Amino acid sequence: MTKSEQPVLVRVTHRFAASAERVYDAFLDPAKAAKFMFATATGRIVQCEIDARVGGTFSIVDRRNGEDVAHVGTYLELERPHRIVFTFSVAKYSTDADKVTIAIAPLAKGCELTLTHEIPAKNEAMKARTREGWTGILEVAGELLVDDAPTCGIGVAQHATIPAKIAQMFEGLAETFELHRKMLVATDPNTRREDDVYRELATTWSDIARRVHDAAIAMRAQRDLPVGAHDPSAWSDAHLRAFEKFVDGERQLLASLRVATERDEAALLSLQGEG
Known part of the structure; x- marks a missing residue:
């Protein structure tokens, strides 16, 4: 692979006030994932199907202004509670299947999640927008995922x-x-x-x-x-x-x-x- 063909890496890190196990499970729980994965401000998730196993697939559909936008992928690695790797594509915008890796590190309080999205070099112009999208997703997840007895801090x-x-x-x-x-x-x-x-x-x-x-x-x-x-x-x-x-x-x-x-x-x- 030449340098021009190497994927562009987009990394986003977020610290959660919840255990690594709770955060890991939320990404694979349809009821919870539907509240933060790929949701937009003016849209709403109308379908969230997750087959949480290696080789299993997911389909999350956000309805935006009456139009359905499907986010789909296949799970490549699942190692609770540390690692989730999956392919990701949105057919409405591109036929490319990107690779997304979620690494979760337990902390004394909560955990830290690092998400790495590999996008094709030809789409490098989308790097900032991709980072912004995942940052928003993780921030919404942070609002949702908190351990049962959070401190005032x-x-x-x-x-x-x-x-x-x-x-x-x-x-x-x-x-x-x-x-x-x-x-x-x-x-x-x-x-x-x-x-x-x-x-x-x-x-x-x-x-x-x-x-x-x-x-x-x-x-x-x-x-x-x-x-x-x-x-x-x-x-x-x-x-x-x-x-x-x-x-x-x-x-x-x-x-x-x-x-x-x-x-x-x-x-x-x-x-x-x-x-």
Whole structure:
């Protein structure tokens, strides 16, 4: 095999607050895998069939805007709880069958998973998008897979994923505002006012994105926070109301994001077509 024919390796690492056994089993359990494997924001998994044995196959179908996208493969190696190797293809987009290796290393608390996806050299341009896809899958899995009695530190770290994604969204918003300024025609009488608005918004959202990102990083770093003594009698209705407010915000965010994502994905496809 020449250098130009060698596959491109995409590696993603994620630390889980769950045992190696629990994480390994989740990838082979249809009920659990359907919640994180290949699911998209605006789609839903309508089929998840897994024949968990060497030579067995899997088929996971995500319905996106009324269209079914099947992700299929064959298991090449299964070594509980350390290693899963399988082929992977999405016929809608390519006839290539890639190779994916999942290595799971037990830790004192939880485990660390390293996923390596081998993509054909001709598809090297997809490297960043492939990494982004698997990163999202593992982050969703991290939300799902937690040992039965997580510590406060683990709980804080687990809640870092959503702020991190929100920071990414705000950063993209700031960049969009800033780039829009370059399109303004200086001779137009309305340009200065519009430019002022976009400049101010770009600066504000960039600062918010940085602060939210830094907070998410700080949360994620608390996974090994020592467990302190707690006084159960200090619990009050205020604690419950605060968490209810947080969960209600999540519900409303989810509902709004589904609508906004469908709208903005359509706009993105249009822009990509123009490009």
